[in-house]
Amino acid sequence: MIYREAGDFKTSYRDDGQTFPIRLDRWSYYAALAVAFLVVPFFIDSYWANAVLVPFLIYAIAAIGLNILTGYAGQVSLGTGGFMAVGAYAVYKLMTAFPGVPIFVHILLAGLITAVVGMLFGLPSLRIKGFYLAVATLAAQFFLVWLFNKVPWFYNYSASGQITAPERTFLGWAVTGPATSASAKYLTCLVFAVALAWVARNLTRGTVGRKWMAIRDMDIAAEIIGVNPLSAKLSAFAVSSFFVGIAGALLFAVYLGAAEASEAFGINKSFLVLFMVIIGGLGSIFGSFAGAAFLVLLPVFLKNVLVARLGWPTDLAAHLELMIVGALIIFFLIVEPHGLARLWRLTKEKLRLWPFPH
Amino acid sequence: MIATPATEFATDGRRIGPVLMDLRNITLRFGGVVAIKDISFDIREGEIRAIIGPNGAGKSSMLNVISGFYVPQEGEIWFEGKKRPPMKPYEVARLGLARTFQNIALFDGMSVLDNIMTGRLNRMKAPLWSQAIWWGRAEREEVENREQVEKIIDFLEIQNIRKTPVGRLPYGLKKRVELARALAAEPRILLLDEPMAGMNVEEKEDMCRFILDLNDEFGTTIALIEHDMGVVMDLSDRVVVMDYGRKIGDGTPDEVRANPEVISAYLGVSQE
Numbered sequence: 001m002i003y004r005e006a007g008d009f010k011t012s013y014r015d016d017g018q019t020f021p022i023r024l025d026r027w028s029y030y031a032a033l034a035v036a037f038l039v040v041p042f043f044i045d046s047y048w049a050n051a052v053l054v055p056f057l058i059y060a061i062a063a064i065g066l067n068i069l070t071g072y073a074g075q076v077s078l079g080t081g082g083f084m085a086v087g088a089y090a091v092y093k094l095m096t097a098f099p100g101v102p103i104f105v106h107i108l109l110a111g112l113i114t115a116v117v118g119m120l121f122g123l124p125s126l127r128i129k130g131f132y133l134a135v136a137t138l139a140a141q142f143f144l145v146w147l148f149n150k151v152p153w154f155y156n157y158s159a160s161g162q163i164t165a166p167e168r169t170f171l172g173w174a175v176t177g178p179a180t181s182a183s184a185k186y187l188t189c190l191v192f193a194v195a196l197a198w199v200a201r202n203l204t205r206g207t208v209g210r211k212w213m214a215i216r217d218m219d220i221a222a223e224i225i226g227v228n229p230l231s232a233k234l235s236a237f238a239v240s241s242f243f244v245g246i247a248g249a250l251l252f253a254v255y256l257g258a259a260e261a262s263e264a265f266g267i268n269k270s271f272l273v274l275f276m277v278i279i280g281g282l283g284s285i286f287g288s289f290a291g292a293a294f295l296v297l298l299p300v301f302l303k304n305v306l307v308a309r310l311g312w313p314t315d316l317a318a319h320l321e322l323m324i325v326g327a328l329i330i331f332f333l334i335v336e337p338h339g340l341a342r343l344w345r346l347t348k349e350k351l352r353l354w355p356f357p358h
Numbered sequence: 359m360i361a362t363p364a365t366e367f368a369t370d371g372r373r374i375g376p377v378l379m380d381l382r383n384i385t386l387r388f389g390g391v392v393a394i395k396d397i398s399f400d401i402r403e404g405e406i407r408a409i410i411g412p413n414g415a416g417k418s419s420m421l422n423v424i425s426g427f428y429v430p431q432e433g434e435i436w437f438e439g440k441k442r443p444p445m446k447p448y449e450v451a452r453l454g455l456a457r458t459f460q461n462i463a464l465f466d467g468m469s470v471l472d473n474i475m476t477g478r479l480n481r482m483k484a485p486l487w488s489q490a491i492w493w494g495r496a497e498r499e500e501v502e503n504r505e506q507v508e509k510i511i512d513f514l515e516i517q518n519i520r521k522t523p524v525g526r527l528p529y530g531l532k533k534r535v536e537l538a539r540a541l542a543a544e545p546r547i548l549l550l551d552e553p554m555a556g557m558n559v560e561e562k563e564d565m566c567r568f569i570l571d572l573n574d575e576f577g578t579t580i581a582l583i584e585h586d587m588g589v590v591m592d593l594s595d596r597v598v599v600m601d602y603g604r605k606i607g608d609g610t611p612d613e614v615r616a617n618p619e620v621i622s623a624y625l626g627v628s629q630e
Contacts, residue, residue, distance in 0.1 A: 202490055218465055224451060
């Protein structure tokens with residue numbers, strides 16, 4: 001009865017274009033933000049941070065990035081892992097080369113470096129589409145990981161071939177390194193996730209977002225209207241890679257602390273993020289969060305239920321997880337290609353009419 | 359170089375201005391097939407210019423040449439008194455040409471409003487950072503352009519489907535939204551590729567009314583391809599008739615109707 005559009009009139013085009021046009025949506029969104037920023041940091045322990053919240057936020061950023069490219073601009077990419085590696089190695093090189101600069105600047109710079117690399121690998125998209133483009137980005141994935149393993153300069157000639165995040169502080173709080181508290185990790189990732197989700201929303205509802213969607217839906221018509229396909233596709237690759245690069249930088253510097261390219265940023269990572277986008281919903285910011293939450297929480301959930309409660313062996317639970325994710329991907333592709341976001345929207349539309357649907 | 363005849367008035371008093379676009383000796387070949395053979399005609403400001411002809415006559419190819427989709431092997435296109443160099447379609451769009459398609463080419467995943475807003479892309483120049491934080495120029499442009507788009511929505515009477523995804527709309531409305539998208543660009547010349555194809559009588563009447571109103575109220579120059587002879591003869595000021603890639607007639611509807619070559623090629627030879 002409360003969840004209504006009726007009576008919620010908009011008197012300006014500015015109001016009409018806002019992200020949450022329904023008042024209740026808007027309030028619950030602000031409430032969720034307030035809880036995330038003001039309540040959670042005081043109660044978070046390292047299990048919740050490391051197993052659930054921090055990976056959720058980081059993968060949500062990566063999923064938004066891939067969603068901009070694949071969901072909004074229609075360019076399939078299997079290079080997400082490789083671009084995350086670029087972000088991670090960029091932030092590592094920056095952190096070790098310029099220890100005096102604040103870590104947040106480094107993370108943003110790492111994003112910009114990834115954007116440039118992403119544009120470079122996006123160039124083939126002007127000539128090829130669909131599966132062929134996917135294969136071209138797959139080449140980026142393998143080439144980048146190979147590059148970071150092969151050239152010792154990238155890992156500062158360390159004997160193990162790994163990169164390890166040194167400790168960096170922000171306002172006296174450790175943000176990276178082994179001494180980082182759970183709440184500092186969580187808050188760092190939360191700030192980036194909220195800010196980037198806001199930026200992604202703004203971009204996709206504005207001019208550049210329309211250009212991307214026009215290219216996705218019908219590239220010939222888009223060009224006739226005046227969309228330059230070169231700039232539209234490359235800007236999608238750049239913005240997407242910026243997001244993915246920041247996710248990679250956070251994954252390495254804040255979450256993992258140490259990483260090795262082929263292990264942390266292998267092809268599995270590309271597919272994981274792609275599955276998040278497919279399950280969550282192509283072309284939806286909310287869907288990116290939903291997909292990331294789903295695929296981060298599923299293993300935690302299965303482990304708690306199957307291993308801890310039912311006493312199954314760990315490997316059996318891990319295999320079951322693979323089967324469930326595989327089945328879900330097929331299910332979503334056939335039944336609901338727009339993913340969890342679409343299911344959520346349908347629920348909301350039904351709820352608006354409830355309890356009098358006629 | 360270009361001849362600019364004095365302003366003329368059409369029979370119903372509308373002002374017909376000087377030549378806006380002049381196509382000179384256009385020849386377009388696909389391999390050995392000659393799609394357009396040495397065709398010249400002009401489009402004058404404020405007029406409704408029709409291109410007619412049997413199937414395969416090269417009408418759509420002609421429109422594609424005008425909108426920059428095909429580059430003719432020979433011939434020149436003069437626009438606003440200047441020779442147009444070979445251009446990409448999006449550059450042609452920036453000159454002020456907008457078009458609709460024979461098979462509707464809308465963006466199915468976007469709402470009606472977003473589709474029409476896309477038509478105004480070339481008027482929205484806010485830098486990326488401004489769009490990213492939705493502040494300053496980006497927000498201002500969004501509201502200003504929305505106002506213009508709402509005028510078009512009112513004009514075409516599609517207020518009630520504003521936020522509907524285009525994919526869900528019936529055929530006739532899709533055609534109308536496509537016209538709205540082309541109009542949103544405020545084009546110097548509006549190119550319509552069979553705007554009435556596949557419509558029922560009522561929808562055709564609506565579309566005719568919109569085309570006439572557009573030309574009448576806003577002075578929009580329109581070039582259209584159409585199969586419905588009744589519609590063409592009623593709407594247009596001047597008609598180009600094509601057959602097998604050649605131009606076989608050019609003039610007012612009455613002149614064209616009286617042209618024996620046109621009659622035999624297209625309207626049919628009488629049985630007497």
